[in-house]
Amino acid sequence: MSFLTLTGIRKAYGAHTVVRDFDLQVERGEFVTFLGPSGCGKTTTLRMVAGFEAPTAGEIHINGHDVTHLRANKRAIGMVFQSYALFPNMTVAANIGFGLKVARKPPGEIKARVDEMLAMIKLPQLAERFPYQLSGGQQQRVSLARALAPSPQILLLDEPLSALDARIRVALREEIRALQRSLGITTIFVTHDQEEALSMSDRIVVMNEGAIEQVGTPSEIYNAPRSRFVASFVGTLNLLNGKIVDASAGAIDIDGQRATTRRTLNGAKPGDVLPMALRPEALRLGEGGDDRNTLAGVIEDVAFLGAVVRVRVRLQQAAIIVDTFNTGAGDLPPRGQPIAVNFGRDDLIPLHAQ
Amino acid sequence: MKSGRFGAWLAMAIGALYFLAPLIATFEFSLRMRRGEYSFDAYRVVLGSSAFHDSFLYSTVLGAVTIVVGLLVVVPTAYWVHLRLPKLRGVVEFITLLPLVIPAIVLVFGYIKLYGSSSILPLTTTSLGADALLMFGYVGLGLPYIYRSVETALRAIDVRTLTEAAESQGAGIWTILFHVILPNIRSGILSGAFLTFAIVIGEFTFASLLDRPAFGPYLQLIGANRAYEPSALAIIAFALTWACMGLIQLFGSGIRLSADKR
Amino acid sequence: MTTTAAAQSTRALRLPNLAAWLGVAPFFIFAVMFLLLPTASLLVGAFQDHDGAFTLANLGRLWQPSIRLSYLLSIEVSVASAFFGALIGLALAIAALRGGLPAWVRPTLMTFSGVASNFAGVPLAFAFMATLGRLGFVTVLLRSIGFDIYVAGFNLFTFTGLTLTYLYFQIPLMVLVVAPAIDGLRAEWSEAAEILGAGRLQYWRMIVMPILWPSVLGASLLLFANAFGAIATAYALTGSFLNIVPILLYAQIRGDVLHDPNLGYALALGMLLITGLSNLAYLYLRARSDRWLK
Numbered sequence: 001m002s003f004l005t006l007t008g009i010r011k012a013y014g015a016h017t018v019v020r021d022f023d024l025q026v027e028r029g030e031f032v033t034f035l036g037p038s039g040c041g042k043t044t045t046l047r048m049v050a051g052f053e054a055p056t057a058g059e060i061h062i063n064g065h066d067v068t069h070l071r072a073n074k075r076a077i078g079m080v081f082q083s084y085a086l087f088p089n090m091t092v093a094a095n096i097g098f099g100l101k102v103a104r105k106p107p108g109e110i111k112a113r114v115d116e117m118l119a120m121i122k123l124p125q126l127a128e129r130f131p132y133q134l135s136g137g138q139q140q141r142v143s144l145a146r147a148l149a150p151s152p153q154i155l156l157l158d159e160p161l162s163a164l165d166a167r168i169r170v171a172l173r174e175e176i177r178a179l180q181r182s183l184g185i186t187t188i189f190v191t192h193d194q195e196e197a198l199s200m201s202d203r204i205v206v207m208n209e210g211a212i213e214q215v216g217t218p219s220e221i222y223n224a225p226r227s228r229f230v231a232s233f234v235g236t237l238n239l240l241n242g243k244i245v246d247a248s249a250g251a252i253d254i255d256g257q258r259a260t261t262r263r264t265l266n267g268a269k270p271g272d273v274l275p276m277a278l279r280p281e282a283l284r285l286g287e288g289g290d291d292r293n294t295l296a297g298v299i300e301d302v303a304f305l306g307a308v309v310r311v312r313v314r315l316q317q318a319a320i321i322v323d324t325f326n327t328g329a330g331d332l333p334p335r336g337q338p339i340a341v342n343f344g345r346d347d348l349i350p351l352h353a354q
Numbered sequence: 355m356k357s358g359r360f361g362a363w364l365a366m367a368i369g370a371l372y373f374l375a376p377l378i379a380t381f382e383f384s385l386r387m388r389r390g391e392y393s394f395d396a397y398r399v400v401l402g403s404s405a406f407h408d409s410f411l412y413s414t415v416l417g418a419v420t421i422v423v424g425l426l427v428v429v430p431t432a433y434w435v436h437l438r439l440p441k442l443r444g445v446v447e448f449i450t451l452l453p454l455v456i457p458a459i460v461l462v463f464g465y466i467k468l469y470g471s472s473s474i475l476p477l478t479t480t481s482l483g484a485d486a487l488l489m490f491g492y493v494g495l496g497l498p499y500i501y502r503s504v505e506t507a508l509r510a511i512d513v514r515t516l517t518e519a520a521e522s523q524g525a526g527i528w529t530i531l532f533h534v535i536l537p538n539i540r541s542g543i544l545s546g547a548f549l550t551f552a553i554v555i556g557e558f559t560f561a562s563l564l565d566r567p568a569f570g571p572y573l574q575l576i577g578a579n580r581a582y583e584p585s586a587l588a589i590i591a592f593a594l595t596w597a598c599m600g601l602i603q604l605f606g607s608g609i610r611l612s613a614d615k616r
Numbered sequence: 617m618t619t620t621a622a623a624q625s626t627r628a629l630r631l632p633n634l635a636a637w638l639g640v641a642p643f644f645i646f647a648v649m650f651l652l653l654p655t656a657s658l659l660v661g662a663f664q665d666h667d668g669a670f671t672l673a674n675l676g677r678l679w680q681p682s683i684r685l686s687y688l689l690s691i692e693v694s695v696a697s698a699f700f701g702a703l704i705g706l707a708l709a710i711a712a713l714r715g716g717l718p719a720w721v722r723p724t725l726m727t728f729s730g731v732a733s734n735f736a737g738v739p740l741a742f743a744f745m746a747t748l749g750r751l752g753f754v755t756v757l758l759r760s761i762g763f764d765i766y767v768a769g770f771n772l773f774t775f776t777g778l779t780l781t782y783l784y785f786q787i788p789l790m791v792l793v794v795a796p797a798i799d800g801l802r803a804e805w806s807e808a809a810e811i812l813g814a815g816r817l818q819y820w821r822m823i824v825m826p827i828l829w830p831s832v833l834g835a836s837l838l839l840f841a842n843a844f845g846a847i848a849t850a851y852a853l854t855g856s857f858l859n860i861v862p863i864l865l866y867a868q869i870r871g872d873v874l875h876d877p878n879l880g881y882a883l884a885l886g887m888l889l890i891t892g893l894s895n896l897a898y899l900y901l902r903a904r905s906d907r908w909l910k
Contacts, residue, residue, distance in 0.1 A: 052807055072810045079811045085804035088908040089826040098822075099812035132908060150812065362715025366725075369708045369787075373732060376743040376784065379753030383746035431643035438636040446640075449647045455895045456655055457845025459862050460884045463869055464654025467661060467881070490650045527635050558737050558848035563869055573738040574852055584742040591739035592731075599731045 003028035003186050004049070004154060009058035011044055018044050019210045022058070029184040031177065035197040036207035037233070042190045045207075046156055049188060051075050063153060075154075078147030082159040084139040086131040092142050093118070093127040099150035117145035120179065137168040144176065148183070155180065155187040161196065173200060194234045198222065206230050228351045231277040238278040238320050242350065244268045252276070252348070255315040259293040261348040268350075277349040280323035285311065285333070288342025295320070296340050302332045313341055377592065384585035396586035400576075409572035413561075416485070416568065417554035420492040421547045424500045427493065429543070432504045433535060436513050450501040453494045458559040462491060466563065484564050491560045496550035503549070507542025508535075545602045552598040556591055655888070661881035674882035683864070683879075687886065690860040693775060694843035697782035702836040704783070705790025712791075713798045726795065729788035736785040741852035744781045748772045773854045781849060786839050793838060797831035800909045827908065834901035841894035845887065861887055 002025035009022035019041040026032050034042035047053045049060060051072030059068045067075055078099075086095050094101075096117050097110045105113075118124040121141040131139055140160055147155060157176070161169040177200045180187050191197055197204050198218040206213040206221060206229075214221060214230045225231035232239065242252035247265045251258065254276070261276070268274060288294045297313040297320065309332060311322045322341055333339065387395040400406050435442050453461070465487055469477040477483035516538065520530045536543070561568035573591070577584040665671045678684070711717065712725045735743075747754050748765075749772055758765055771777060801824060809819040847862035856863055861883065867873045868880040 050807075050811055052810075072807075073813050073815060075811075076813075077811055079808070081804050081808060083802070083804055085802065085808040087805060087808070087823050087827075089823065098809070098814075102809075102813045102818055102822075130908070146808075146812070359716045362711035362717050365707050365711035365715070366717065366721065369704070369711075369725075372787075373728065373784070375754055376740075376747040379747035380743040382753055427642045427646050430639040434636040434639040438633060439640065442640065446643065449643075449651065451895075452647075452651050452655075455841070455888075455891055456651070457847075457862065457887055457891055459845065459847050459865050459869075460658065460887055461651070461654060463865065463880070463884050464658045465650075466869060468654045468657045490646070493646065494650050527639075552734055556737055556739060558851070559866075563866070570738060570848070573742075574848075577738060577742055577852055585746045588739040588742035588746070592735055592743075595734050596731055599727065599734070602730075603727060 002026055003030075003063055004188075005059075005061040006045070006049070007059045007061075009045065009048060009055050009060070011041070011048060011053065012056045017210055019048075019055075021211055024205060024212070024215065026186055026188070028186055031180055031187045031189065031200060031202045033189045033191060033197040033201040033204045034207055035191060035194060035204050035234075036213075037192055039209075040207040041210040042205075042207050043158055046158055046188060046190050049154070050077055050079055050156055076150070076152050077154045077156060078150065078152035079156045080140070080143050080147050080158065080160045082162055084131070084136070084143045084163075086139055086143055086146070088131050091128050091130060092123070092134070095131070095142060096146045096149050098146060103150065113149055117149050120148075121145045121175075136164050137172060140164065140172060141175070144179070148179075148185070153186065155185050157187065157189045159190055159192070161191070161193070169196075176200070198234070206233065208233075225277060225349065225351070228275055228277075231349070231351055236280055236321065236323075238280060238283075240276045240278060240318050240320070241273050242276040242348070244270050244272045244274065246270065250345070254295065255318050257295050257315065259295065259348060260345050261350065262345040263348065263350055265350055275351045277351055278320065278343060278347060280310070280321045282347035283320065283322040283341045283343045285322060285324060285339060285341060287340045292342045292344055293348065294340050294342045296338065299333055299335055299337045299339050301335065304332065311339075313339060377589075380585045380588050380592075384582060384589055387582040396582040397590075400583050400586045400590070405572060409567055409569045410555075412567050413555050413557075413569035416489055416492065417551045420489050420496060420554055421500075421550050423489065424493045424496050424546070424550060425504075425543060428497070428500045428504050428546075429536070429539075430531065432501065432508055433513065433531065436508050437517060446501075450498045454498050458491075458495065458557075459563075461494065462560045462563045465491060478564065484566055488560055488564050488566050488568070491564075492550070492554050492557065495553050495557070495560075496546070499549040499553075500546035503542040503546035504539060505542075507539035511535075511538045548598045548602045552595050555594060658881050658884045659888070661878055662885040664878055664881075666878060674876075674878045675885075677876075677879055678882050678886055682859075683883070686859050686861050686864045689775070689858065690844055690862070691890075693779055693782065693858075693860060694840045696775075696779045697786050697843045698836050698839035700779070701783050701786030701790050701839050702832060705787045705835075706794055706832060708787065709791045709794050709798055713795060714801070725791060729791040731788075733785050733788040733792060736846070737848035738852040740781060740784055741849050744772060744777070744784070744853065748777065748780070773857060775858065778850055778854060778858060781853060782843050782846065786843065789842060790835055790839060793835040794828075794831055797828055797905065797909075801827065827905075830901040830905040834898040834905070837894045837898045837901070841891040841898075844894070845891050 004024075004026040006022055006024045009019060010017065011019040022041075022045055024032075034045060036042050044053060048055050051067070051070060051074075055068065059066060061067065062075070086092075087098065090098070093114050097114045100110045100113060114127070115124070118127055121144060123138060123141060126134065126138065126142070131142075134142065143160070160176075161172055164172065173196055176189075189196075189200060198221075201218055203215060203217055204221050205215050208229050214226045216224070221230060221234055225234065228239070231237050240254050242254050242259070242261075244265060245251040245253050245258075247268045247270065250261045250263070250265060252261060253259075265274070295315060297315045299311060300314040300319060301312040303310040303312075304326070307326055308323050309326050311324065311333065313320045313322060320341060384396045385392040385394065387393060387399070431446060435446055466478060467473075469475050469483070469487055471479050477487045513535065516534050517530055520534045525534070556570055556573070557568065558570035558574060561570045562574070573584070573587055576587060662674055663670055663672065665673065678687075708725065712721050744752075746752055748770075749755065750766060752772075755765060772781075805823055806819055809823055814822065845862065847866060850858060850860055850863055851866065856867060864873075865880065865883050865887070868877075868883065872880075874880060874883075
C-alpha cells in the first residue's frame, strides 16, 4: 500500500476549478516533484496535502489514515516555504527546536535534536544567530532543519530554491536530495524549474491548468512525453509537422522530405498531420547511415553556448535546432552552408494532438 | 476562523460607536438652537458673524503664506540633499522630527522669550512681527509633513536623470526646480499643503499665546461664552478636516497623518 | 546611494556645489532661528536666575508640591490615555488587518484614523461636551433608560473625562503607527507555526507577541509623549481646573502666575525632557523591530 494517496482530489473556488481529477500514489521514501508553470495548481495541491486548504472533493490518506479533514497542525508533516518563513524573533536554534517545543518535549531532548540537525545541515556555528543575519541559502537550510527536526512522516517543499541565486540553487539541490535519501523520508517537491525536477526526482508529476499531464520517472517524462505540453515544457524541443504517408510502416513526410519513425502511429490515417517531437541533442550533423533518417537543409544560425553549440537548420518551412557538443575543434560551420542532419528512427516522437 | 471573525466585527462595531457618537451628538446639539425644533440657526449665526469671517480669513491667509514659505524652505533642501548632499540627510530628517518632539507650547514659549520685548529681535512687539512669528511657528508645525510628502514624491521620480536631461538642454537651476522637478512632485506638494492647512486652521496654542486673531482662539472664545454655536463650529471644523484629508487622499500617497492641534 | 553613484553625480552635474549649499541654507536658517535657538534659549533660561547667573535652583523648585502634583497629573493622564489608546488601537488594528473582515474595512479605518487623529483641540472638546456633558446626547440617552452617569459620579470635566476625550485622537494615532508592524506579520509565519504543530494561541504567544511588543511599546510611548504635550483640548474642556503641566505653563506664559520666569523655563525643560526621552525610546524600539523584520 502506498504511503501517501491522493484520490479524486478537486479544488474549486466558486466557479473556478484550480485542481481537478488529481490521483496519485506515493511510495514511502519516494521523492516526487510536482512540475508545471505558474497557476497550474501544483502549489494548491501541495497545500491540500499540508492541510492549509481543504479539497472540494476527494481524499488524502497518509500511512493508511484518512487525513482529508485533519488540521494542518495534527498531520506530522514538515514543510519548507519559498520565502523561508523563519521566525524573526528566534535564534536559529530556537527556530529549529520550535516544533519540539510546541510538542512539549523536555529541554535536554530538544537541545540534542537541534544539535543533530545543525550538524546535518553543517551550520553548527550559526546556532545563536538571528534570521536577519543569515544569507538566503543559510536560511533555507535552517528552514529544512526546522521542518525535519520533529521527525515528520512527509516532507513538503514549496519552490524552496526559487528565491536563491543560481549557484546556491544547484548546491542546495544536491544537499536536499542527499539528505532526503539518507533519511528516507517521503517527499513532495514543487517547482517550475524542469532542471530541478529532472535532477532530483524519483518521479515527476507534470501539471497544467489544474490537471495531471503525465506521471513518470525523469527519463520517461523527457524521452517519452505523452503530450505536446509535456514535450515542450520539459527540455528544448523541435516540433515538426509530420504528414502520415504509411502508418504501419511509420513513413512520414516532413516538409517534403521522407523520414521514418519506429514509434507507434496508432489510428493515424495517410494524409493526417501529427505534431512530432525531436530532441536537439538527438540530431547529428552530416549524412547518417541507412538505419537513420537524414534531412537536408541550410544552416540559418549558429549559437555558441559554451559546452553546447546550437545550430539552427532551415528545411523548407520548418527549422530544426541541433545541439552538438563543443569539441573545441575551433571553427563553427558558417551560415548559409547547406547541411544534412540525421537522427535515429526512435527519436522522432509523434505527439497526439492536444 | 469563525470566532475570530465575530470578535473582529465586535471590535469594529464598538470602535465605530465610540467614534461616531460624538459626531452625531455634536451635530444633533448644533441643531437645537431654535427652541423646540431642529434648525440650522446655529450655523447661520456662526457663518454670518463677522468675528467668524475675520478669524477664518486670517487663518486661511496665514495658512497660505505658511504653505508657500514651507515649500520654499523644504523643496530646494529635499532636492539638494537627494542630489548632492546625501550626508546631510540624517541631520535634515532629525530637524524635521523636532516639531513632533517639542510640544507646541514649549516652542511658542521659546519664541516669546527669544523674540520678546527684551530681545534683539523683538518680533512680538509689533503686529506684523507677531504675524511673522506665528507664520514661522506654523511652518515649524507643518515641517515634518511637508518634508515627508515632498521626500516621498522625490524618491518616486528619478531626480538625477531629470536634472541631467534638463541641464543638457541648457537649463539653469531655477528653471530645473520650477519647470522640471516641481511639476513632477505635485502630488507630494499638494499632500503637504493640505495637511499644513488642516493644522493651521484649527491651531490654538501658538495663536493664543502670540495673541493673534486666528481661528483657533476664536473657537475657544465662542466655546467659553456660547451654547450652541460651538457645536456648529465643531462640525464645520470636522468637515474641513475631512475635506483636507480627502483632498490629500486624492492627491497624495500614504503618509502618517497626525498633527499638533492639541 | 552608493559611492559610485555619488561620484557620478558630481561628475555629471555641471552645477557648482555652491548652489547646493545655498539651496539648503534657508532650511538651516529656519531651523536655527525657529526651532533650535528658541528651544535652546529656554533650556539656558532654566539654569539661570534673574541676574543671568548659572543656578540649579529652578530645577530644585520644580519639586515643590504644586508643581510636582502638576507633573504627576500630566503623567497620569498621559499614561492612562496612552495605555487605553494603545490597547484599543491595537485591537482595532488587528481586527481590521487580520480579522478576516471584508476588504473595505481596512481603508475605511485608515482614512478615518487619519482624520480623527487630526481632530483634536478646541472642536474636540466641544464635541465631547455635546456628547457627555450634563446635557449631552449620550448622557440624556442613558438617563432616559434609567442610568444617570452624573449621579453615578462621572463628570466630563475631570481626569476621567479628559482621558476619555484624549482617546479620540490617541486610538487613531495608535492604529496608524502600529498598522505597518501588523502588516509585517507574514502569513507564512502562521502557516509555518501551524505545520510545526502549534495551535492558534501558541502562535500568538510564541511568535506574534514577541515580534509585536517593541512596536506596541514604542507606539505607546509615542502616544504618551503626544498626550503629555497636548494643551488645547484640555484648556477648552477643563480650563484651568485640571492643572496639568501644559496648562500650568500656559498660565505662566500668559500671566507669570509662578512669579518667576526662570521657573517657567524649568517647567518647559521638564516637559521637553519627558517628551524627548519618550520619543527617543520610541525611535530605538522601532529601529530594533525594523531590523528583525527586514
